[in-house]
Amino acid sequence: MVLNLFRRDKLYKPSEQIADYIIEKTIGEGRFGICYQVSQDQKLYILKQLKRGMLKKAGVKARFEEEILKSLQHESVPRFIKKIECEDFYGYVLEFKAGKTFEDIIYLDKHVFARAEIYKVGHQLVEILKYLHSKSIVHRDIRVPNTLYDGQTVNLVDFGLARWINNEIYRADMDFAFMGDFLLHLYYSSFELKGFKKRPWYDELLLKPKELLLLKRLMGVNQRYKSIFDVEEDFHETFQANK
Numbered sequence: 001m002v003l004n005l006f007r008r009d010k011l012y013k014p015s016e017q018i019a020d021y022i023i024e025k026t027i028g029e030g031r032f033g034i035c036y037q038v039s040q041d042q043k044l045y046i047l048k049q050l051k052r053g054m055l056k057k058a059g060v061k062a063r064f065e066e067e068i069l070k071s072l073q074h075e076s077v078p079r080f081i082k083k084i085e086c087e088d089f090y091g092y093v094l095e096f097k098a099g100k101t102f103e104d105i106i107y108l109d110k111h112v113f114a115r116a117e118i119y120k121v122g123h124q125l126v127e128i129l130k131y132l133h134s135k136s137i138v139h140r141d142i143r144v145p146n147t148l149y150d151g152q153t154v155n156l157v158d159f160g161l162a163r164w165i166n167n168e169i170y171r172a173d174m175d176f177a178f179m180g181d182f183l184l185h186l187y188y189s190s191f192e193l194k195g196f197k198k199r200p201w202y203d204e205l206l207l208k209p210k211e212l213l214l215l216k217r218l219m220g221v222n223q224r225y226k227s228i229f230d231v232e233e234d235f236h237e238t239f240q241a242n243k
């Protein structure tokens with residue numbers, strides 16, 4: 001059955017059922033879709049409902065997340081379980097990944113990331129990017145609401161903006177500025193503003209010279225990295241030097 005694009009989107013409530021899955025709760029609603037936590041046989045999953053408006057406007061682009069997730073097999077990326085398509089619903093079921101978003105950990109829990117933990121998290125992110133880029137995929141949305149952490153493992157979700165690298169519009173190095181910005185959120189978790197004057201991050205954070213250069217190159221303030229392997233090399237050298 002094919003989704004009727006002209007009907008309004010139905011919002012599902014806890015204990016309602018879609019295919020064989022029971023809605024446990026709504027996690028969030030964005031411009032493109034609605035994200036639910038669902039269960040089947042007491043196991044948790046994520047169900048993403050794509051909005052009709054977005055399916056109409058974005059056309060094939062709306063299906064990239066699905067195609068890309070189907071092509072990936074990595075412990076830090078949710079597995080694509082199945083597509084659900086009927087007159088009332090278009091979406092898919094994904095593996096549920098443990099952990100809170102870094103957004104909640106930093107801004108709700110007020111967790112402070114020391115340098116050793118920034119290294120642990122950053123190292124996992126580099127490994128995920130190595131995998132994605134080796135598969136010719138650029139994520140383009142690595143941000144604190146799209147990364148989950150349970151204190152040990154980092155998981156990357158939301159592949160809605162991910163694309164196949166074509167070295168023109170979609171380049172692997174697009175992920176580096178996101179990675180730099182993500183790391184800055186971790187550094188800022190321990191930052192206390194002294195005085196009133198807000199300065200740029202590279203002036204106000206207390207960073208060692210190699211850390212500063214790594215972040216500046218990720219952010220494109222200094223010459224941008226060409227490949228994730230160059231990032232990896234500098235990342236490890238930087239943190240080894242700081243031990």
Ligand SMILES: Nc1ncnc2c1ncn2[C@@H]1O[C@H](COP(=O)(O)OP(=O)(O)OP(=O)(O)O)[C@@H](O)[C@H]1O
Nearest residue numbers: 027030031033034035046078095096097145157158
């Ligand atoms: N596989 C997953 N396992 C656990 N939680 C997940 C998973 N996928 C998404 N989430 C949670 O759901 C939230 C929304 O997911 P996602 O960003 O993929 O949906 P979205 O509809 O694209 O939202 P937005 O439009 O706001 O980006 C994430 O911030 C995360 O907390």
